[in-house]
Amino acid sequence: MVLDNCEHLADACTGLATALLSAAPGLRILATSRQTLGIIGEHVFTVPSMSEQDAADLLLDRATAVRSDFEVSERNQAAVTRLCADLDRLPLAIELAASRLRTLAV
Incomplete structure (x- = not known):
């Protein structure tokens, strides 16, 4: 599942991701945001700027x-x-x- 632009709805995206992952532990979520969701198991990848x-x-x-x-x-x-x-x-x-x-x- 992809959640895009989470910084605009950070709390709602965090709640949704937490609920979905609790209900479907095999689910993988790709979330794009300038801030982390702060949930357990989250892996952060920072996209570097181009030259x-x-x-x-x-x-x-x-x-x-x-x-x-x-x-x-x-x-x-x-x-x-x-x-x-x-x-x-x-x-x-x-x-x-x-x-x-x-x-x-x-």
Whole structure:
């Protein structure tokens, strides 16, 4: 089972996971969150940030998928770098932001 974005409903996700695991001990839950659920048996895996260059490359790749004329240039390089840094160079955040570049500027 996947519980995504648990930080928005941390207490509810913790309660749900605890109840489900008590009722079905063989169940495995993948929970995504910026904070742990704090339940027994929880294993935490921290997703590392990408390098600055890898983050910019991912943004370019995903942005050109939604807007073929998108490019990283001298004019927008600083904005691309700042955007990736503001997103903690996390792949999912970059992917979501890139999809918005269809209608928004960097």
